[in-house]
Amino acid sequence: MTGPAAPPEEGGERRLHVLTPLRRAWVPIAATAGVVAQQGERAQEWALALPVWLRLLTLGGAVLVFGTYGFLSWWFTHYAVTATELRIRTGLVFRRTAHIRLDRIQAIDVTRPLLARVAGVAALRLDVVGTEEKDELAFLAERDAVALRAELLARAAGFAPAEATALGEAPERELLRVPVRDLVVSLLLSLDVWAALAAGLGGPVLVWALSSNPWAALAALLPLLGAAWKGTAARFLTGYDWRVAESPDGLRLDHGLLDRAHETVPPGRVQTVRIVEPLLWRRRGWVRVELAVAGSKNGVLVPVATRAAAHALTARVLPGADPRALAFVPAPRGGSRWVVPVWWKGYGLAVSEELFAARRGRLCRRTEIVPHAKVQSVRRTQGPWERVCGVADLHVDTGAGNTVTARLRGSDEAAALLRAQAVRSRTSRAAARPDRWMT
Numbered sequence: 001m002t003g004p005a006a007p008p009e010e011g012g013e014r015r016l017h018v019l020t021p022l023r024r025a026w027v028p029i030a031a032t033a034g035v036v037a038q039q040g041e042r043a044q045e046w047a048l049a050l051p052v053w054l055r056l057l058t059l060g061g062a063v064l065v066f067g068t069y070g071f072l073s074w075w076f077t078h079y080a081v082t083a084t085e086l087r088i089r090t091g092l093v094f095r096r097t098a099h100i101r102l103d104r105i106q107a108i109d110v111t112r113p114l115l116a117r118v119a120g121v122a123a124l125r126l127d128v129v130g131t132e133e134k135d136e137l138a139f140l141a142e143r144d145a146v147a148l149r150a151e152l153l154a155r156a157a158g159f160a161p162a163e164a165t166a167l168g169e170a171p172e173r174e175l176l177r178v179p180v181r182d183l184v185v186s187l188l189l190s191l192d193v194w195a196a197l198a199a200g201l202g203g204p205v206l207v208w209a210l211s212s213n214p215w216a217a218l219a220a221l222l223p224l225l226g227a228a229w230k231g232t233a234a235r236f237l238t239g240y241d242w243r244v245a246e247s248p249d250g251l252r253l254d255h256g257l258l259d260r261a262h263e264t265v266p267p268g269r270v271q272t273v274r275i276v277e278p279l280l281w282r283r284r285g286w287v288r289v290e291l292a293v294a295g296s297k298n299g300v301l302v303p304v305a306t307r308a309a310a311h312a313l314t315a316r317v318l319p320g321a322d323p324r325a326l327a328f329v330p331a332p333r334g335g336s337r338w339v340v341p342v343w344w345k346g347y348g349l350a351v352s353e354e355l356f357a358a359r360r361g362r363l364c365r366r367t368e369i370v371p372h373a374k375v376q377s378v379r380r381t382q383g384p385w386e387r388v389c390g391v392a393d394l395h396v397d398t399g400a401g402n403t404v405t406a407r408l409r410g411s412d413e414a415a416a417l418l419r420a421q422a423v424r425s426r427t428s429r430a431a432a433r434p435d436r437w438m439t
Helices: 021-024 026-039 041-049 052-075 113-119 142-156 161-167 179-186 190-213 213-233 233-239 280-285 309-315 333-339 384-390 411-431
Strands: 078-081 083-092 098-099 107-114 121-128 135-139 173-177 244-249 250-255 261-263 270-277 287-292 300-306 348-351 356-358 365-371 375-381 391-398 403-411
Touching: 021 052, 052 348, 078 142, 107 113, 107 233, 107 270, 113 121, 113 261, 113 365, 121 391, 135 142, 142 161, 179 233, 179 300, 190 213, 190 309, 213 233, 213 270, 233 300, 250 309, 270 309, 280 287, 287 309, 333 384, 348 411, 356 403, 384 391, 384 403, 391 411
Parallel strands: none
Antiparallel strands: 078 083, 083 098, 107 121, 107 261, 121 135, 173 244, 244 250, 250 261, 270 287, 270 365, 287 300, 348 356, 356 365, 375 391, 391 403
16 A cells, blocks of 8 residues: 655645646637627638538647647646745746745635536646735646645745645634525525626616617627626635634635635734625625735635624634724714715714724715724815815724725814824834734
8 A cells, every 4th residue: 555645845846736727728619609609690601611521620730729728737837835935937939937936825715617626637826925916836736736825825934845745735624615506596686696697687678678789789688697606606606615713824714515615814914894784684694705915815704694703704814803892983973964864874984992983974884994003094074065064084094905984073073083094004013023923
């Protein structure tokens, strides 16, 4: 009986999974299909004018060319893990080498699209500080992808190469699982879902009635159906079996029905937490928790949960913070009602020793929470009409390019908040722990 395979040599180049050429071949196939579709009737006439044997020969040649492209692109793609970086070399004609410093890695997601799950392969997507797009290793065998992810995270945490390889996947403890029934009911109680369905179904009918042109209705139908799909069925497929677990490398998110994703919320990198309470959810006490994470595009922590569970998860991603202790002060009645009639009642502000929080909205209430240590700058703005009414807005900017605004505060109150928040942010940053993996 053979033992486990020996780990790759330190710095040695490795290849992707042997099924990767099948994925790479779809690039020229899609390009060719687009050209043929653009030509339309001319391409059909040209194909019908050829003998059957020549059509088959052309098809076989195209398959050979596409297959060769996929194989060569796979053959010239390598990756290597050294003591300080992950190096990815790609390119068939133009070579590209990405040097990803391990200490700059923020999160590593394991994604398993439907066909990849059938084939037993997975992709690694890396969030790196200072980059807009994620670098990707697609595809690896599922077992190799999980092992490589664990090795990279361990090295990013400062473990020696031998220790990082031996540690394996960090243990985890499940914190929350979203029942399918709750997910379905939450979508049915979402006004934006019904708005997407109404636009997707009613828009083309309206275009047809006004223009009497079925082609114009079809042209309007396709993008509207795409938007309706994204706002309804796609949300269900993405949120299916949503699970949140705690591990030494952060909070882990597993979700998806067709395409399964394994994401990580990195510790210490969460800049803002947004708690969304749609109107029809409030009777059930449900909320959605969204995140702004520096260097990452992981935007949802949990699609639907009870308010108590959401506050518990918020305390996990913002250590030491207690959102339940926030006492919101509404916007002052005097000038606010003249600046924003009716809706001024939806604005509120809460400041604690650890957090700055602003609330807005009446139909769909949104509460944004920022730790003082994550505040990069504070601004006070006041338009002409706001000056007349004696109110001002206070803006708090974070490292994720996100801004939290406390609207319609009294002018004197906003000026005092500006000075106090600058002091709180400076002292909190000085006392904050460094952002490290597995600490």
